[in-house]
Amino acid sequence: MSSDFQLLTERLRLRPYRLDDVAAAFTVFGDPDVMRYSTSGPDPNLAATEARVRKLMDHQQSFGFSLWVVEDRATGAVLGDCGLKQLDGGPEIEVGYRLAKPHWGRGYASEAAEASVRYGFETSALPRIVAVTDHPNAASQHVLRKIGLKYQGPAQYYGREMSYFAVERDEYLARGSAE
Numbered sequence: 001m002s003s004d005f006q007l008l009t010e011r012l013r014l015r016p017y018r019l020d021d022v023a024a025a026f027t028v029f030g031d032p033d034v035m036r037y038s039t040s041g042p043d044p045n046l047a048a049t050e051a052r053v054r055k056l057m058d059h060q061q062s063f064g065f066s067l068w069v070v071e072d073r074a075t076g077a078v079l080g081d082c083g084l085k086q087l088d089g090g091p092e093i094e095v096g097y098r099l100a101k102p103h104w105g106r107g108y109a110s111e112a113a114e115a116s117v118r119y120g121f122e123t124s125a126l127p128r129i130v131a132v133t134d135h136p137n138a139a140s141q142h143v144l145r146k147i148g149l150k151y152q153g154p155a156q157y158y159g160r161e162m163s164y165f166a167v168e169r170d171e172y173l174a175r176g177s178a179e
Helices: 019-029 046-063 108-122 138-146 169-178
Strands: 012-015 067-072 078-086 093-099 128-133 150-157 160-168
Touching: 012 078, 012 108, 019 046, 019 067, 019 078, 019 093, 046 067, 046 078, 067 093, 067 108, 078 108, 093 108, 093 138, 108 128, 108 138, 108 169, 128 138, 128 169, 138 150, 138 160, 160 169
Parallel strands: 093 128
Antiparallel strands: 012 067, 067 078, 078 093, 128 160, 150 160
16 A cells, blocks of 8 residues: 555545654653553653554555554644554454544544544455443543444453444445435
8 A cells, every 4th residue: 555545534634654753643642641541551752652653554564554643634733543453463453543632522533433444344345343442431432333333242352351342344334325
């Protein structure tokens, strides 16, 4: 996939990470509030964020998708990231998202996650997309339900019990045509 790949929504641009995104990404990955529910915790420094960005770039190269940079289309500002990646090492593919605190509560996570799931089903022809959240992460669970994933129950991922959500390709595509 070319480095000029992008997904566009009404307000957002999703594109693969580049190394020049490390400083902007650190404002997300280094924030303890943003990373509160992340199993990795906040990045302690720019070097840790660079390692994370390189890993996401490698995932993009290997699978044709990854967590992508989320930019405001009007300003070009980096808001966070969103996209698809292997769940806990695979084989399932999960949708994930993180936004910097100033961008919470504006519908950006739902908008970006919806575009990512649509890409996964329509372009990558994935049969199923899943997501996991910590049990108390109600905001993330609301986003997942809003974009069509359904709660499946508790499950063990990333070394702890989490809330597991999923949607099948056929179910998701039928939902889109019914709207």
